[in-house]
Amino acid sequence: MSPYLNYNIFFFLFTIALFFSCLSQYRISSSQLYDEYATANLSTSWINNGFERIYYDNGSIFTLKPILYGSKSNYGCGFYCNGTCKTYLFAVFIVRGDVMTPEAVWSANRNNPVRENATLELTSQGDLVLRDYDGSFVWSTSTAGMSVAAMNLTELGNLVLYDANKSVVWQSFDHPTDVLVPGQILVSGKSLTSSVSETNWSDEGGLYTLSMTSEGLVASIRSDPPQYMKLGFDGHLRIFAWVENWVEINDIFAKDGMGLCHYPMACGKYGICSYGQCSCPGTQENFRQIIDRQPNLGCSQVAPLTCDSSIDHSFLNLENVTYFGFIADIIGIDMNTCKEACLRNCSCKAAIWRHESNRINGECYLPSQVFSFMNTNEHTFSASIKVQIAPNSDKGKKQQKKKWRLLRSKVGTIAGIFCAFIIIGTIVSIWVRKKTTEEIEENYLDHIPGMPTRFSYQELEIATNIFVNKLGEGGFGSVFDGFLKDGTRIAVKCLDGIGHMIKKSFVAEVETIGLIHHVNLVKLIGFCAENSHRLLVYEYICNGSLDKWIYSSSRDTSLEWSSRRKIILDIAKGLSYLHEDCRQKIIHLDIKPQNILLDENYNAKITDFGLSKLIDRNQSRVVTTMRGTPGYLAPEWLSAVITEKVDVYSFGVVVLEILCGRKNFEQAKPEEEMHLLSLFKKKAEEGRLSDLIEDMEMK
Structure with missing residues (x-):
């Protein structure tokens, strides 16, 4: 909510709410239920056809298929639309006088309108069910088997399912949309949510909600002539009254002098x-x-x-x-x-x-x-x-020229490098220097105490059947399935290329994970550093990486909440060990679901230490170049001065993905839902974090 919406407005809302709550804080009683016109019995159904279409001099059109309304009430319910009707709501609407002048005040399916020939049925089991023209399910009260005897539209505009004792089983007043009517209470935990626009009734995309607090702030009005309060798609909270037509009598937020801007x-x-x-x-x-x-x-x-x-x-x-x-x-x-x-x-x-x-x-x-x-x-x-x-703007044309200049410059540079490389003496010199560097690196690893087993390239070719069964691909190479001579199953990671980054990643992984052991870290069995070959030999983890379990919509790869909780704790234990219990602090720098493996009991193990950084215990922070995966990088990277907390930030993103069952960034979603962190912030501000939690009961 805008910071300019000052506290006087809230005081005004609180005052008016308390006044009207004194008049209307009650649930409906049996005396408010009546038969004859506004009651329907079990095993009754209605089809959305045979409309009443009303035209007005101002050009507006309302189309209705009334189901329940009576002489005692200002309300009716049925299929409703305005404008050129292609879709309909099952709604409660206000009617006035001999001529119907409808205004919808509640709807069951505002996010999923139905078409002509849709059906509404009060089943023999007491469930009120709405289905579209093709029979597909749209909405229900979920009251089957709850002793419902009949349905009634009360004189207050409350659609009620009640049992044989006239006790309420379900009522529309408990499920407000964007309107409050006289006698209706907006209780704590319920909200008014605006529609997208005057003709789009959906609340998915509506920007405004009005929620009541647990202290009892309610907003309802009982009066004659009829009145109602509506949170509009533009964010204005207005009160309307019937004066030969529906007329706006107050804009509550504007009462305090709040300007349009x-x-x-x-x-x-x-x-x-x-x-x-x-x-x-x-x-x-x-x-x-x-x-x-x-x-x-x-x-x-x-x-x-x-x-x-x-x-x-x-x-x-x-x-x-x-x-x-x-x-x-x-x-x-x-x-x-x-x-x-x-x-x-x-x-x-x-x-x-x-x-x-x-x-x-x-x-x-x-x-x-x-x-x-x-x-x-x-x-x-x-x-x-x-x-x-x-591209066609003046700035764009200048930018294109700049790009062409850069391209020409790069082409010239490449051509110069190519000419230099054809010089035989230079090629020989580079080859000799490279060979010496590789020998130094290979010998260096052999002199580190406690190093894991060193394998020859031929041994790993035999173990993997010449690298035929690929398990997956990582940031710097592919992982293959294999078996050692003693029958131990292994996963062999082959680092692609022989560049500086590959060598640096290889040495970092061997130095880091080769010297530490923890149940929540993948065990490094051995390595190979022979000529241009750089390979890492890990214990085999049968259930693969975490991403395929939390991003998948398949029931077969869905995780129970107990498993997800354990996985989160396992990752936390692994990070705690790296940060607190090792001789040097180890910052992983690339925590993400793809680097979390699950064994046969769904124990989580952290893997891929190719980007990790070791810092001494007396160092509180370290300066390094940015590394990691976009979407999991902590804000500290903007300054290049980081601590182990960058892993904690990445872990937090992974926890959100585990709870929500989706990726941090999903381009296929609407713009406002692409980025999980932005959506999380928005839902937190709205008090609707539960919307993000994956529904495990559906899996």
Whole structure:
């Protein structure tokens, strides 16, 4: 919620809520149930056809298939839509007078509308079930076998299933959508969630929710004429009353003088709000309005952002603007460093900097999606929006020329190197030097006390049947299945190439894991360093890597919660051993699901120490070049000064993936759900973390 929504508004909401709660804090009683018009018995079904279509002078159209409504009530229920109907809701709607003037106040399937010829059935078992035209399941009350006797729509607009004693088994008042009606209570733990727009009823994408606290803050109104309160798709909380038509009588947030510009979507995504007027940042070369005559719907980028090459990214700088919500990602840096951090982060859409009076030190916010900015006279904010350089723009043409110059320069360099390599003397010199270096490296490993078994390349060829059965591929090579002469099953990792990074990774792995032993670390049995061959021999782990168990949607590769909990504890134990119990601290630097193996009992073992770093116990931190896997890198890498806590950060990301059953980054998902950490932050702010937890009961 906007920081500009000051406490007076909350005090106002609390006061009005307490007043109306005194009038309406009760559940419905049997006296409120009545038969004749608004009751349905078991084994009754309705088909979504035979509509009543109402036209109004203002051009609006409402289409209804009424199911229950009566003379005593202002409410009806049935299939409902407005506009040109292609899909329908099963809804409770308000009706008034002799002519129906419907306004939906509750719906069962707002996220999954049905089509014509859909069916609603109150089964003989007491379950109210909604199915689409093709018979596919859409929604139900899940009350089968709970002694339901009938269904009733009360005079308060509450759809109720009750038993033979007139006791409530299920009621729509317990499942609010985006509307409260007189007599309905929004209890602690329930929320009003806005729809996406006036014609899109879904709450998946709606940006606003209104939740009540455990202290009893409720929001309901009982009055005559009928009234209702609605949280709109634009974030405004309004009260409507019937005065020959539905009329807005109050905008609660505006009552405190809160201006239009303070709403997060006042001018849509990327829009700039100034005294209630909306505009797009920059020029038409950068942004254009989504709909020219409706500037409040926001702006779209002319050239959409891509992550293929950061050289095509630039910034559009905005001064004297502020943002509705600011959460510092990095503290104590200047604006240029903030922008550089955004360029390195694919998901970052803008660099927003809040600075002190000296304009040197400040806080940096790197949002993954951008809502409305607001003009302000305060000179404490600066914003830079990341933009893609359009190829046909002046800047894009300059960029293309720069690329061609770089390409020509590289071609010239390659040609020069090629000519140099054809000199026979140089080739011989390089070969001799390389041979000497390899011999020194091979002899070095033999002189380290406690080294594991050294194998010849021929021995490992025989053990793996000439490397025929590939188990998988890692960062620097492939892993093959094999058996030693004594029958021990092994996994042989062949490091590809003979470059500097391969040698460094090989030595780091042998030095690190060859000297340590722990139940939650994969055991290194031996190694091979012969000529250009670099191979590592591990114990065989039968269930493979963790990623195939937590990313898969198959029931066969699903993990129970008890197994997931044990895996998390095993990883933590392994990291604790590396960080605390070894002679030197060992920082793994590449903790991710692909580097966690599971044995036959689903015990987790950390593997792949090719990027690891050893530091002495008297060192509190170490300076090193950035290494690891994007998505698991801790923010400390921005300064290149790291501690063992970078492993803890990566472990935290892995824990989230284990709990949510998904990857940290999934490009196939909608933009707002691609990055798990950003989605986690959003759900935490909304108090809906349980939405992310994988439903194990379904597996």
